[in-house]
Amino acid sequence: MSQKLNVIKIGGNVLDNADNLERFLTDFALVPGLKVLVHGGGTIASEIGKKMGMEPIMINGRRVTDANTLHLVTMVYGGLLNKNLVAQLQARKCNALGLTGADANVIPAHKRPVEDIDYGFVGDVESPEKVNVEFLTSLAHQGIVPVFAALTHDGEGNMLNTNADTIASTLAVALSRQFEVNLVYCFEKKGVLLDVTDESSVIHHLQPSYYQELKNTGAIFAGMLPKLDNAFAALEQGVKAVIIGDAAELQDIAAGGKAGTRITL
Ligand SMILES: Nc1ncnc2c1ncn2[C@@H]1O[C@H](COP(=O)(O)OP(=O)(O)O)[C@@H](O)[C@H]1O
């Protein structure tokens, strides 16, 4: 039996709220066993960019990333957010190491080809097979907890902006070669909701046919669509379990409790 490992992703709306973030980090530090943290920060990059006169442009949930935006997200995700998360985890006796996909060539990517839309410096990961699993395994054996920002690189000297949900599912799939991996998407709602305005309407189990139905009725939309596409893809490629739930309920989710939405095939 392979060892268990949790890949836990935290979204920008939780990072943006100091109280919720503190609580999440305390709970994350207490999650037993091997773990990896992946963080977004899209809302914070947008806020900081606006103060600098840069209006965010999002298409299909992805940020159009021109050269100035790439500078912005490299500073915000790779610097400000990543380093503060590491410091806050160190204060909780969790031996975190901040990384982007460029560090130790963990996540090779290429610039998204221009088809209908030019996303600019947005990275599509090469494939989970190219992930430097050996490096991550050696960190795990040293008790070091990697903390990934939503950045990859193209191997030619350029950083690329990559959706954090995709980074989390790529790492989860890659690490499934060595470990029994649970992928947990934490955000600010109780799970995937039947009615997005009603926190009591959590869908406890979501399978592809029901997903299709809820997509058609419009009950699932916006950022939840790529998150679920990543979730199903991860399960198809060997990830043991995927749960989408409230960052405030991480303890229960990590313990295999009932909180959140469990994605199944
Ligand atoms: N059925 C649904 N249940 C919950 N959230 C939903 C649903 N449909 C759409 N959403 C939206 O998806 C968002 C989460 O996706 P996203 O904004 O990408 O989050 P994150 O930044 O945490 O990855 C929620 O804030 C919510 O507005």
Ligand SMILES: CC(=O)N[C@@H](CCC(=O)OP(=O)(O)O)C(=O)O
């Ligand atoms: C290409 C692309 O869209 N990248 C994302 C990366 C951050 C992210 O994914 O943040 P959340 O998880 O908080 O949404 C962006 O810049 O918004």
